[in-house]
Amino acid sequence: MASELTQAASPRVSVIVPTYNERENLPTLVEAVDAQLSAEYDYEIVVVDDDSPDETWYVAESLSEDYPVTVVRRRDEFGLSTAVMRGFETANGSLLVVMDADLQHPPSAIPSLLAAFDDRIDLVIGSRYIQGGSVGEFSLARRVLSRGANILATVIFPQTRGINDLQSGFFAVRQDVIEGADLAPEGYKIILEILIKCEYDQVIEVGYEFRQRVAGESKLGLGTIITYLRHLLEMANDSGRSGQFLRFCIVGIVGTLINVGLFYFLLRNDTFYLLAGVVAAETSVVANFSLNTLWTFRSEHDGTLASIAGPFVKDHLVRSVGIGLNLGTLFLLTGSFGLSEIVGQACGIVVAILWNFTGNTHLVWYRN
Ligand code: GDD
Ligand code: MN
Numbered sequence: 001m002a003s004e005l006t007q008a009a010s011p012r013v014s015v016i017v018p019t020y021n022e023r024e025n026l027p028t029l030v031e032a033v034d035a036q037l038s039a040e041y042d043y044e045i046v047v048v049d050d051d052s053p054d055e056t057w058y059v060a061e062s063l064s065e066d067y068p069v070t071v072v073r074r075r076d077e078f079g080l081s082t083a084v085m086r087g088f089e090t091a092n093g094s095l096l097v098v099m100d101a102d103l104q105h106p107p108s109a110i111p112s113l114l115a116a117f118d119d120r121i122d123l124v125i126g127s128r129y130i131q132g133g134s135v136g137e138f139s140l141a142r143r144v145l146s147r148g149a150n151i152l153a154t155v156i157f158p159q160t161r162g163i164n165d166l167q168s169g170f171f172a173v174r175q176d177v178i179e180g181a182d183l184a185p186e187g188y189k190i191i192l193e194i195l196i197k198c199e200y201d202q203v204i205e206v207g208y209e210f211r212q213r214v215a216g217e218s219k220l221g222l223g224t225i226i227t228y229l230r231h232l233l234e235m236a237n238d239s240g241r242s243g244q245f246l247r248f249c250i251v252g253i254v255g256t257l258i259n260v261g262l263f264y265f266l267l268r269n270d271t272f273y274l275l276a277g278v279v280a281a282e283t284s285v286v287a288n289f290s291l292n293t294l295w296t297f298r299s300e301h302d303g304t305l306a307s308i309a310g311p312f313v314k315d316h317l318v319r320s321v322g323i324g325l326n327l328g329t330l331f332l333l334t335g336s337f338g339l340s341e342i343v344g345q346a347c348g349i350v351v352a353i354l355w356n357f358t359g360n361t362h363l364v365w366y367r368n
Helices: 002-007 026-037 056-063 080-090 107-115 140-156 190-197 222-238 240-268 273-296 305-336 341-364
Strands: 012-019 042-049 069-073 095-098 121-127 171-174 202-207
Touching (some): 012 026, 012 056, 012 080, 026 056, 026 107, 042 056, 056 069, 069 080, 080 095, 080 190, 107 121, 107 202, 140 222, 140 240, 190 222, 240 273, 305 341
Parallel strands (some): 012 042, 012 095, 042 069
Antiparallel strands (some): 095 171
């Protein structure tokens, strides 16, 4: 594949464009893509439309009279990710570009994505979060969501570390990387699926500026976010260590509820607040340990007292250090760097969770 690419003057490029109610944007997009690619590449545009009420599919079919446009009008399936999958199946190119129809992904950036391929690169991600990239006039809420989604994925899936824009819907990938992979992306998360399930050599990001939508409306809503979280959970469940991390976090949430609930209960029953704090904290540590022993790390011991006693003590030690790291982070960020107490504590909690998990997998439940 790589040799074919370097030998041939220009590989065949397929630009896959999923559409839903984009009749106003599509002609501009097709013209712009053609202007960028027709001189240098043998290319095609594959429009995958979900039988849009505004008849985008009809506009696409008219465009195919003047441009190399192939139209797939789906009536049986729905959704952005499966539309892209369908585009992958329909495309004939050896390089596949995926982009939105609404001109938020500038066609002028396509050549820089394609130019980034060399023999070792299999996937080029259009990125808003590296040099040369920007999110334009993204609302604060969208920014926070986008960054949060990225951080969450990076914590769970080591394969995604170092990549800044996992949510990007703008990328180019070699056809042979996709071929044969069992991809089942949901919602908007195609890049994540490719990174986790495909075999590839190198991945790089190329900056681009995310533009304002020209016409029509975004389809991203609460449903998209819930689907994303469910998708992360499902993928995490399939892979061992990440599944453990997820169970560890769920247990952690339960433990926190027990801690807060018991503290409140004891206070209401006139217990001295420091005593209430100690009892609540210790109870939650024991509850965490028990649930993790029964669930998260059930395969790491044989159920005998002897196989659990050691970890019980070690877990206490690890968590004591965790409390130190939590407070240390809070002090550093709030006391020294002047961030708000809430931000300091939130970061402290994240640091403690990561430490506690690493401690549990490498020290507490470490078998030799
Ligand atoms: N066929 C099909 N079916 N196409 C769809 C569907 C669907 O159910 N839903 C959306 N599309 C098409 C739109 O017509 C558009 O071309 C593209 O997919 C992106 O949809 P938007 O609704 O404009 O998404 P967005 O702008 O909110 O989200 C974009 O940015 C996100 C990152 O912030 C997309 O690029 C996402 O993939 C990306 O994660
Ligand atoms: Mn959009």
